[in-house]
Amino acid sequence: MTSEFPGEFEQMLMLVILQLGDDAYGARIRERLIEDVGREPSAGALYTTLKRLETKGYVTARAGEASAERAGRPRRYYRPTEAGTASLRRSREALLQLWAPVATTLDQS
Amino acid sequence: MSPYEWLRRVVRPEAFAAALLGDLEETRRAERGRLGAVRAELRHWRRVISVTLHFASRGRKGALGGIATDLRSSLRRWAGTPTVSITMVASLALGIGASAAVFSVVEGVLLQPLPYNDPGSLVIVRSEFPLHGSGDSRTSGPEPLDLEASDAFADVGVAWYRPGAMTDDGAEPEDVDMAFVSAGFLTTLDIEPLLGRLPTAGEDELGGPEVVVLSHSTWQRRYGGDPAIVGRTVAFDDVPRTVVGVLSPTTRMLMPADVGMPAELAAWIPWGGGYDQLDRNWRVLTTIGRLAPGQSLTQTQAALDGLATELVDRHSDAYGASGFRWRLEQLEDTIVAPVRPVLLVLFAAVWLVLVVATANVANLMLARAARDQHEASVRVALGAGHWRVLRQALADSAIITAAGAVAGVILAAVGVRALPALAPPDLPRLEAITLNWTTLGYTIGLTVGTTLFLALILAHQANKAMRGSLLRSHRTTTGGARTRQALTVAQIALSLVLLVGAALLIRSFVRLSAVDPGYEPDGVLTMKISLVDSHYPYSDRPKIAEFYRQFMQRVGEIPGVTAVGATSRLPLDGSYVVDAYSYEQTDGAIAETGNTAQYRMVTPGWFEAMAATLVQGRTFEWTDDGNSPEVVVIDDTLAARVWPEGDAVGQKIRLRSDFEGTEPPWAEVIGVVRHMRQHPRMIGAEQIYTAHQQAATRTMAISLRTEIAPAPLLGAVREVVHDLNSLQPLQRVRPLDSYLSQAVAATRFALDLLVITAVMALALAAIGTYGIVSFMVSQRVREIGVRMALGAAPADMTRATLRSGAWLIAVGIGVGLPAALAFASSLRGLLFGVSSADPVVFLAVAAGLGAIGLLACSIPARRAARLSPVEALRAD
Numbered sequence: 001m002t003s004e005f006p007g008e009f010e011q012m013l014m015l016v017i018l019q020l021g022d023d024a025y026g027a028r029i030r031e032r033l034i035e036d037v038g039r040e041p042s043a044g045a046l047y048t049t050l051k052r053l054e055t056k057g058y059v060t061a062r063a064g065e066a067s068a069e070r071a072g073r074p075r076r077y078y079r080p081t082e083a084g085t086a087s088l089r090r091s092r093e094a095l096l097q098l099w100a101p102v103a104t105t106l107d108q109s
Numbered sequence: 110m111s112p113y114e115w116l117r118r119v120v121r122p123e124a125f126a127a128a129l130l131g132d133l134e135e136t137r138r139a140e141r142g143r144l145g146a147v148r149a150e151l152r153h154w155r156r157v158i159s160v161t162l163h164f165a166s167r168g169r170k171g172a173l174g175g176i177a178t179d180l181r182s183s184l185r186r187w188a189g190t191p192t193v194s195i196t197m198v199a200s201l202a203l204g205i206g207a208s209a210a211v212f213s214v215v216e217g218v219l220l221q222p223l224p225y226n227d228p229g230s231l232v233i234v235r236s237e238f239p240l241h242g243s244g245d246s247r248t249s250g251p252e253p254l255d256l257e258a259s260d261a262f263a264d265v266g267v268a269w270y271r272p273g274a275m276t277d278d279g280a281e282p283e284d285v286d287m288a289f290v291s292a293g294f295l296t297t298l299d300i301e302p303l304l305g306r307l308p309t310a311g312e313d314e315l316g317g318p319e320v321v322v323l324s325h326s327t328w329q330r331r332y333g334g335d336p337a338i339v340g341r342t343v344a345f346d347d348v349p350r351t352v353v354g355v356l357s358p359t360t361r362m363l364m365p366a367d368v369g370m371p372a373e374l375a376a377w378i379p380w381g382g383g384y385d386q387l388d389r390n391w392r393v394l395t396t397i398g399r400l401a402p403g404q405s406l407t408q409t410q411a412a413l414d415g416l417a418t419e420l421v422d423r424h425s426d427a428y429g430a431s432g433f434r435w436r437l438e439q440l441e442d443t444i445v446a447p448v449r450p451v452l453l454v455l456f457a458a459v460w461l462v463l464v465v466a467t468a469n470v471a472n473l474m475l476a477r478a479a480r481d482q483h484e485a486s487v488r489v490a491l492g493a494g495h496w497r498v499l500r501q502a503l504a505d506s507a508i509i510t511a512a513g514a515v516a517g518v519i520l521a522a523v524g525v526r527a528l529p530a531l532a533p534p535d536l537p538r539l540e541a542i543t544l545n546w547t548t549l550g551y552t553i554g555l556t557v558g559t560t561l562f563l564a565l566i567l568a569h570q571a572n573k574a575m576r577g578s579l580l581r582s583h584r585t586t587t588g589g590a591r592t593r594q595a596l597t598v599a600q601i602a603l604s605l606v607l608l609v610g611a612a613l614l615i616r617s618f619v620r621l622s623a624v625d626p627g628y629e630p631d632g633v634l635t636m637k638i639s640l641v642d643s644h645y646p647y648s649d650r651p652k653i654a655e656f657y658r659q660f661m662q663r664v665g666e667i668p669g670v671t672a673v674g675a676t677s678r679l680p681l682d683g684s685y686v687v688d689a690y691s692y693e694q695t696d697g698a699i700a701e702t703g704n705t706a707q708y709r710m711v712t713p714g715w716f717e718a719m720a721a722t723l724v725q726g727r728t729f730e731w732t733d734d735g736n737s738p739e740v741v742v743i744d745d746t747l748a749a750r751v752w753p754e755g756d757a758v759g760q761k762i763r764l765r766s767d768f769e770g771t772e773p774p775w776a777e778v779i780g781v782v783r784h785m786r787q788h789p790r791m792i793g794a795e796q797i798y799t800a801h802q803q804a805a806t807r808t809m810a811i812s813l814r815t816e817i818a819p820a821p822l823l824g825a826v827r828e829v830v831h832d833l834n835s836l837q838p839l840q841r842v843r844p845l846d847s848y849l850s851q852a853v854a855a856t857r858f859a860l861d862l863l864v865i866t867a868v869m870a871l872a873l874a875a876i877g878t879y880g881i882v883s884f885m886v887s888q889r890v891r892e893i894g895v896r897m898a899l900g901a902a903p904a905d906m907t908r909a910t911l912r913s914g915a916w917l918i919a920v921g922i923g924v925g926l927p928a929a930l931a932f933a934s935s936l937r938g939l940l941f942g943v944s945s946a947d948p949v950v951f952l953a954v955a956a957g958l959g960a961i962g963l964l965a966c967s968i969p970a971r972r973a974a975r976l977s978p979v980e981a982l983r984a985d
Contacts, residue, residue, distance in 0.1 A: 026132035027139075043156035044163025044181075047120075047129055051164075054125075063124060066131070069138050073131030076124070 005091045006058065009049050012037065014058060014088055017078050025064060025075040026050065050078065058084030112157050119164040133157065155188065175497075179504035186481075187508060193477070194509065196876070197470045201513025201559065203869055204466030206520030207459040209544070209552045211862075213525050214532075215452050216551075217542035223441050224361050226299035227399075230263075231440040232406065233365060234396040234413075238689075240432035240703075246367045248396040248435070250387025253291065255420060256435075261412045262398035266294030267384070269393045270371055271808060272639040272840045275331065276344045283331065284838030285375035287345060288362075292379055295322070297399050304328075305339040305354030308379035315383040321350040322377040325358040345376060347643040365443040368395045389427035390688075397440065410437050431689070450938045451859045457932070458610065458866045461603045465870045467559050468596040468603075469877045470509060471566050475593050476884050478570050499568040506563035514556040518549070531861055566592060590888065594917055597874075597881045601921025602928060604867070604874040605958055609929040610936055611867035612950045613943060614860040620942035621853050626680070627744075627785035629720035633812050633845035634819040635679060636826075640807040644834060651735060653805040656833060657712055658731060660811075663829045665714065669817040674715025675801065675809040680785050681848035690797060692751055693761040693775070706747060706795040707787060708764065710806060716742070716782060718812040719845075724748075726758040726780030734802040739776035744784040747795035757781050762797065788852050812845065819844075859939050871961065879965040882914040886969045894978045903974035910973045914966030921962075922955050929954075 006014065016032045017024040026047065034040050053059045064075035080088070113130065120126040133156055140149040162184070166177030187194040222228050234256065237244040253267045268290040275283045288294075292313045300307070303325060312320055321343065323332075332338055342349050356377075364370040384394075400409055417434040525544050570592065638660075645653050657675060664673045688708055691701050716728045724745050733740050741762055748757040761775045776799070784796060801809070815822055823842065830837050850857075886893075893906055933945040943950070 026129060027135045030132070030136065042159050042163075042185075043133070044159035044161075047160050048163045051125060061125075063128070069135055070131035071134040073127045073134065074124075075131060076128030 004087075005094065006056075006087050007049075009041070009045065010053060010058070011088065011091060013046075013049055013053065014080055014084055017059060017080060018085075022077070024078045029078075053078075053084070056083075057081055058087060112154070112161070116157060116161045116164075119161055129160065133160075158184070176500060176504065179501050180508060183501070183504040183508045186477075186505075190477075193473055197473050197509050198512045198516060200466040200469045200873055200876075201510060202516035202520055203873075204459075204463035205514050205517030205552060205555055205559075206524060207866060207869070208463050208555055209517060209521035209548055210524035210528060211452075211455050211459045212551050213521065213544055213548040214528060214542050215456050216545075216547055218448060219445050219452060220547075223363055223444070224359070225440075228441050229439065230400040231298070232398050232400060232409070232437045233368070233440050233443055234398060235436045235438060236392055237434050237436050238431035238705075239434070240430055244436070245392045246365065246369075246395075247392040248394050249389045249392050250384040250394060251389055252420075252435075253394060253396050254384050255416060256396070256398065256413070259412065259416050261401065261404075261409050261416070263401045264293055264297040264399040265291075265396065266297035266398075267291045267394040267396045268294045268370075269380075269395060270369070270374070272371075272637060273346045274641060274838050275327075275375065276347050276641075277331075278344070280331075282838055284840045285327070286371035286373060287376045287378055288370075288374045289380035290377050291384075294397070295377060297397055300360055301357065302354040303357040305352070307354055308377070313379040315386075317379065319348060319350045320353045320379060321345065322354040322356060323352055324356055324373075324375055324377075325360070326373070327375040328355045345378065346641040350378065363440075363444055364395060365438075365440075366447060370395065389424055398437075406437055406439060413437065429689075450935075454610070454859060454936055454939065455862050455866075457935070458607055458863055461607055462866045462870050462873075463555065463559075465600050465603050465873045465877075467562060468600045469873045469880075470513075471563055472593050472596050472877050472880055474505065474509075474563060474567055475570060475596075476880065478567055479590075479884070498571045499564065502567035502571060503560065503564040505567060506560045510556050510560040510563065513559075514552060518544075518552055521548070521552070532858055590885070593881050593884065597877050597917050598921040598924060600870075600874040600877045601918055601958065601962060602925030604870040605922055605925030605954060606929045606932045607863065607867040607870045608954045608958060609951060610932055611860070611863045612954050613933055613936060613940055613945065613947060614856065614863055616943045616947065616950060617939065617941040618853070618856055618860050621856060624786065626849070627721060627783045628680070630846040630849050632816075633718065633814050634823075634842065635813070635845050635848075636811050636842040637840040638675075638809055638811060638830065638837065639840065641834065641837060642807075645807055647807055650805040653807055654734065654802045657801065657805070657809060659833060660829060661712060661714055663832075664811075664813065664826055667822055667825045667829075669815050669822055670813060671816050672714055672718040672814040673811065674718045675712045675811045676715050677710040677801070677806055677809060679810045679812070679845070679848065680787050681845075681852050688764055691763045695752070695754070695756075695760075700751075704751075704795075706743075706797045708797040708799060710799050710801040710804065710809075711742075712801045712809070715812060718814045719785070720814065721785060722783040724781040724783060725755075726778070728780050728782070729798075729800045729802075731802070733779075733800045737803075739774050739803055740779045740800055741776045742780040742782055742798040743778055744796040745781055746784045747797065748781045750795065764797065764799070856939055856941070871958070874958075875961055875965045878914065878917065878962050879968060881917065882910065882966045883969040883972075885913055886910055886973045889973075890976065893973055893976055894980075897976070897978040906976070907967075907970045907974040910970035911963065911966055914970070915959075915963060918959055918962035918966075922959060926951065926955070 012033065013029065016029050016036070020028055020032060029050075030041065030043075030046060033046075050059075054061055059078045059080055061076050061078055064077050066072050066074045116130070117123070117126050120129060133153060136156070137149055137153040140152060143149075144152070159181075162177060162181045166181065223231070225231060233246075234248055234252075235244060235246050236248055236252075247269075248267070253265050256262060257265045268288050270286055270288050272284060273287045275285055290308065290313070292308045292310045295307045302322065305322075307322060308320060311317055323338070323343075328334060328338055332341075332343075335341070338352050338355060341352050343352055344350070362370060362374060398409075400406065413435050421428040421431075421433050522544050525542060528542065640653060640656060645656065647653075661673055661675070664670060688705065690704050690706055691699055692704065694700055711729065713729045713731050713733075716723065725748075726742075728742060729740070743757060743762070748755075751757070752760055757778050758780065760778045762778060763775045764773055782798075787794065813819065813822070813826070827839055830839055897903070897906065929951065930946060937945050
């Protein structure tokens with residue numbers, strides 16, 4: 001269990017995974033990222049980050065159903081772990097702390 | 110290995126990889142509906158590569174991980190400007206592909222050793238008559254016996270070839286080419302039989318057993334690969350022969366082209382001619398030898414020179430004052446010698462194209478580097494070292510050259526298949542040309558070299574940028590302009606070299622095609638007849654003459670045939686016979702030495718069938734036969750030298766010897782015809798024609814001039830032959846003009862390929878010039894804006910831009926001219942009727958290249974003139 005903060009892209013992915021709930025698998029996560037953030041991540045970055053989240057123990061993965069449109073390959077559904085949500089929370093609190101004094105100034109400029 | 114396998118290799122665990130591939134597939138299908146199949150595919154593969162590279166570099170630290178990161182960032186940047194990247198990859202693919210294809214030809218034909226054991230010690234023995242200024246690729250019958258007795262060689266073998274017929278009972282007669290060999294011929298080459306054995310000593314003696322060794326294809330084709338073939342009796346020319354062996358399918362008979370060995374030999378027959386009985390001047394034998402162990406070619410040649418001097422003394426009646434000697438040539442050299450110049454020129458040409466292509470790519474990369482210079486400066490300012498900069502440069506060039514090499518190898522594979530179709534049919538060892546590991550190794554070498562060259566240029570540029578350029582705005586930096594200009598100059602110079610070469614060959618080819626051969630090759634069908642030995646023994650000359658007389662008469666009556674005749678050798682058919690002759694001078698004195706001529710026997714009607722021009726006197730008639738005085742027809746070259754007064758008809762000539770070696774009688778000149786070229790390139794040889802009926806030979810080439818398409822007549826001709834002798838096949842039926850196109854095939858081959866390479870170089874150089882001038886314009890947008898704001902006319906801007914382009918072109922042409930002169934002089938052997946320094950060609954090519962270069966500059970020049978001063982000033 002690590003107490004360090006997740007990276008920016010890691011946070012984005014975990015937030016998308018939380019949003020998607022039971023439907024959080026690679027292709028879906030990619031689509032939602034494009035819809036919400038308006039940016040298409042490189043496929044390499046997306047999957048290495050998913051892998052890293054698994055390794056860090058922030059998410060768990062389980063195999064889903066295979067279908068013809070996936071050329072018979074199974075989906076891999078992700079769900080945040082306790083450690084994952086804890087680190088997200090930690091990061092949010094830290095960021096809010098840091099934002100509070102400067103938010104008004106920045107918003108006005 | 111497929112891209113997916115690469116991916117599965119680097120992405121672990123297996124379940125993760127499977128799900129990932131499923132995701133990619135799902136997205137691909139979704140996008141196919143949204144973006145169309147092509148864009149969806151492109152994006153899909155970009156994702157596959159992106160994932161593979163990310164996972165491959167993940168978790169690796171140090172130089173290696175860094176390189177993967179560099180490759181990834183290069184790939185991303187090149188993918189961002191697909192047009193430029195594709196141009197670069199295509200340039201290199203052309204350059205590398207052409208190099209690899211031509212290398213595979215050079216390797217197959219010039220570098221690979223002959224398929225014989227210890228090929229370096231195999232030599233061919235040629236005859237030379239220095240005092241007559243003539244020579245022959247063959248030896249006479251008794252000479253190999255002298256060679257054998259002298260112990261100069263470890264082994265000596267002889268062979269001669271003639272067409273014949275396979276005449277087994279109950280099977281169609283089949284016309285084939287046969288070799289008559291001494292017992293030592295196949296063993297000298299160290300050939301192993303597949304079945305049975307090779308001929309043994311004694312079988313080639315007079316009256317020896319009638320045996321034969323079959324080629325693998327004859328065994329398969331005619332005898333269905335009968336495993337019990339050894340011991341079976343088969344018939345050649347109606348003579349039953351026992352099969353003693355079959356050669357292996359890989360056995361290749363490779364002899365120099367001028368020996369005239371047929372490409373496909375059906376059988377090897379030990380020859381019982383009794384070599385010692387033959388005339389010393391009848392040169393029909395291909396003689397090969399294997400150097401004795403430890404003896405060099407020079408040592409053996411010296412030993413043979415001594416032997417030849419002895420022989421000339423001993424047989425002065427036969428050799429006379431000809432200075433006879435043998436000349437040894439290494440078999441390997443002499444086979445490839447005729448094509449070596451063409452191949453080396455091509456090799457040089459594709460190298461030049463590769464250099465031009467590389468210069469093009471370097472130019473485009475430098476343009477990119479100039480654009481990205483600010484980013485590079487930032488990176489350097491942040492602490493990137495020399496190695497880091499060089500590594501990124503390596504990655505940038507490696508990605509492009511690797512893609513170019515892969516595409517190039519595919520192009521080369523296609524090219525290697527297409528080359529034999531373009532190649533002259535007598536290019537030796539065509540079957541040895543493949544895209545093999547040696548060629549791939551060569552290609553990899555080229556690719557690595559190109560990558561390093563490009564990387565060095567890029568790194569040099571980037572390092573220059575390191576020196577404090579952050580202080581300058583990126584718009585005002587030179588961005589390697591000097592290097593790029595130098596590259597453009599080099600491109601123009603090298604294109605000039607190739608264009609001059611191509612133009613010289615085109616001019617040669619036009620001249621060669623316009624040569625008047627002295628006869629009319631269109632509308633003539635040719636074929637060969639070789640009378641079967643058992644029915645027409647060569648000593649029975651009246652019978653042979655009668656066959657041909659009847660044949661000509663009956664074929665002449667076929668409707669549609671306007672003329673028919675026969676000759677011992679067709680012009681353009683490769684080999685020819687040169688012999689010495691004597692003549693009676695006008696004052697009655699005899700001129701004995703220094704006269705040689707090509708000679709051929711012809712029947713009445715032959716000159717008419719060839720549409721040769723009779724200058725004086727008459728041609729042969731059927732009454733000029735064995736019972737009438739000997740007559741000859743000469744060509745106008747001989748007539749003009751020997752009897753310049755124009756009174757050749759009625760004069761006397763004597764050929765040195767005929768086939769029996771008896772001194773022939775004096776013959777009267779009855780006619781003079783225009784010189785008929787043996788080969789379009791061959792000028793000046795004198796020619797003598799003798800009457801076939803006065804010394805008939807069995808093998809003759811028929812010329813048939815027809816006024817309708819000849820194909821339907823062929824059946825009627827075959828019928829005539831069949832009527833006269835049912836065993837007799839007709840051979841090598843082909844139109845006369847096909848010999849002409851074959852004769853110029855080597856020039857044509859070099860021409861085709863050099864034109865292709867020159868056009869490639871020209872296109873690349875034009876793109877390069879366009880690129881550099883556009884770049885110069887983009888560098889000076891602000892300057893142009895200022896000048897126009899100050900009142901300069903748009904036309905001034907056009908002129909200024911054109912001037913800077915013209916300067917580059919002029920320097921390129923200036924540098925290229927001497928190089929082109931040097932290249933052209935290496936082409937000399939391929940040129941015909943045009944000097945290698947032909948001023949017309951040089952001027953025309955320089956002017957044409959200049960015009961195309963200026964055209965390429967005019968596009969950016971016009972753009973410069975159209976710039977609005979306001980926008981130009983705002984550009985910074």
